[in-house]
Amino acid sequence: MNEKMISVAVIRRLPKYHRYLSELMDEGVDRISSSNLSKIIGFSASQIRQDLNNFGGFGQQGYGYNVKALHTEIANILGLNRHYKTVIVGAGNIGKALAKYSSFKRFNFDLMGIFDNDSKKIGNVINGVEVMEDDLLSDYIKKHNIDIAFLCTNKTSAQKTADILCDSGIKGIWNFTPVDLDLKEGVVAENIHLIENLFTLTYFLNQESK
Amino acid sequence: MNEKMISVAVIRRLPKYHRYLSELMDEGVDRISSSNLSKIIGFSASQIRQDLNNFGGFGQQGYGYNVKALHTEIANILGLNRHYKTVIVGAGNIGKALAKYSSFKRFNFDLMGIFDNDSKKIGNVINGVEVMEDDLLSDYIKKHNIDIAFLCTNKTSAQKTADILCDSGIKGIWNFTPVDLDLKEGVVAENIHLIENLFTLTYFLNQESK
Numbered sequence: 001m002n003e004k005m006i007s008v009a010v011i012r013r014l015p016k017y018h019r020y021l022s023e024l025m026d027e028g029v030d031r032i033s034s035s036n037l038s039k040i041i042g043f044s045a046s047q048i049r050q051d052l053n054n055f056g057g058f059g060q061q062g063y064g065y066n067v068k069a070l071h072t073e074i075a076n077i078l079g080l081n082r083h084y085k086t087v088i089v090g091a092g093n094i095g096k097a098l099a100k101y102s103s104f105k106r107f108n109f110d111l112m113g114i115f116d117n118d119s120k121k122i123g124n125v126i127n128g129v130e131v132m133e134d135d136l137l138s139d140y141i142k143k144h145n146i147d148i149a150f151l152c153t154n155k156t157s158a159q160k161t162a163d164i165l166c167d168s169g170i171k172g173i174w175n176f177t178p179v180d181l182d183l184k185e186g187v188v189a190e191n192i193h194l195i196e197n198l199f200t201l202t203y204f205l206n207q208e209s210k
Numbered sequence: 211m212n213e214k215m216i217s218v219a220v221i222r223r224l225p226k227y228h229r230y231l232s233e234l235m236d237e238g239v240d241r242i243s244s245s246n247l248s249k250i251i252g253f254s255a256s257q258i259r260q261d262l263n264n265f266g267g268f269g270q271q272g273y274g275y276n277v278k279a280l281h282t283e284i285a286n287i288l289g290l291n292r293h294y295k296t297v298i299v300g301a302g303n304i305g306k307a308l309a310k311y312s313s314f315k316r317f318n319f320d321l322m323g324i325f326d327n328d329s330k331k332i333g334n335v336i337n338g339v340e341v342m343e344d345d346l347l348s349d350y351i352k353k354h355n356i357d358i359a360f361l362c363t364n365k366t367s368a369q370k371t372a373d374i375l376c377d378s379g380i381k382g383i384w385n386f387t388p389v390d391l392d393l394k395e396g397v398v399a400e401n402i403h404l405i406e407n408l409f410t411l412t413y414f415l416n417q418e419s420k
Contacts, residue, residue: 011413015406019388042390078409079416097307103388103405148411172415174408178229178313180252186418190411192402195313196225198384199288201358201400203221205382206289208396 006054013051014074016041021071033064083108085144089161090152091116091124091131094176098150099126109148113140117157137161141168148172155179216264223261224284226251231281243274293318295354299371300362301326301334301341304386308360309336319358323350327367347371351378358382365389 020041024032034052038045052065055073075081086109088095098104099114114126117134124131132140140146149165151158151173158177165173166184173189175181178196181189230251234242244262248255262275265283285291296319298305308314309324324336327344334341342350350356359375361368361383368387375383376394383399385391388406391399 012410014413015403015409016390018409019406077413079412080409084412093307093310097303100303101404104408107405107408109408147415171419172411174411180226188411188414188418190407190414192404192407193225194311194402195317196229197400197402198314198317198319199225199228199290200222201382201384201398202289202294203224203287204398204400205357208398209381 010051010054013043014078017051018071018074018078018080021067021074024067025071029067031064032067037065080107083110084147085110085112086148086150087112087137087141087146088114088150088152089116089134089137089165090154090157091118091121091126092152092154095150095152096126098152098176099129112144112146115140134161138164138168141165141170146170148174150174150176151181152176220261220264223253224288227261228281228284228288228290231277231284234277235281239277241274242277247275290317293320294357295320295322296358296360297322297347297351297356298324298360298362299326299344299347299375300364300367300386301328301331301336302362302364305360305362306336308362308386309339322354322356325350344371348374348378351375351380356380358384360384360386361391362386 020037034045034048037048041048043051052070055077086104088099088111091099091114095114095116099111104111111127111129114129114131115134115137116122116131119133121131122133141149147170149170149172151161151165153161155178158175158179159181162173162175162181162183166187170187173181173183173187175189175191176194178193180191183189230247234250244255244258247258251258253261262280265287296314298309298321301309301324305324305326309321314321321337321339324339324341325344325347326332326341329343331341332343351359357380359380359382361371361375363371365388368385368389369391372383372385372391372393376397380397383391383393383397385399385401386404388403390401393399
């Protein structure tokens, strides 16, 4: 298996396979053909066969895929076979919502700390985790080997905070700010640009009503 | 101008152009060349010229783009030259965070109502908007001609709620649930699949540390 050769487009489809395979497991389904998987997931059967061929012999002609084995393999590829230590930076509306979101814990994302620069928020406890002052962020990341920061600051603090995170040895930044971050080599980021997503919706909405 | 011919990939880049052009306007920049725009936005200059050529003559050889005119045109294409009436369905963590998010108002997304099926939440006021019971959702959408619903229910209620929204004449659904919705023809949706985005981050994070 040579993961380095897998295209980004395939990688971005993997979490969706993972989700549907989880649901099939919950329903007690042991095996599924690419054509039945196609019906529920919405990719073509040939797309599915092509995608999953990247990861070796999970499909058997005439027998379909072993749901549990495929689920485990995809989870491993996505790096879900381990724990991640996370912090939230910015205890505003989005930061607080993420702190309370129960799915992260279930998937082994352990929220270690929440940081904010607003003295009124310091000491508040959100979902059992205390809000600490921003000045402690760098030392905390180093000391606890934090893997991922959920970046939920305002726009003006985003890049400056990202610089601190990078310099402190963070490995990944999940970016909820409306800023495209400049990051140190080796630090990865994924962006949730809410407003941009909403504007795409309004574009398509107006196309429909023409 | 034939918008129907513009590829989805270009459309998905437009909100980013819109964001950077807003920033340039804030900085008082009147004109910008494709090569300077390339430096700040991170797309190649030829990509930018190609993208913006879709929308007619905004670039003038040797003179660059008129920032304000281009910004206005992109805003119009994205449908940002009008107001949208919105509701939030599901007053959990994400729903509450969206209700408090100030940028929507600024871009003329008017939050009209919040709906939930939890009797303990009914009557609560979030950012000046009252939480109403789910049973009133359908009539409310019809009566007030709601354009867009922000769908923030739990997983099990998602499709059922989407059906009600479609039957009540909603035009767009901004979907925060981890469900791929089946929608009536003519209703558009954009998805924020948080967990899937996070799993993509862990994939790339693990590639980096190999």
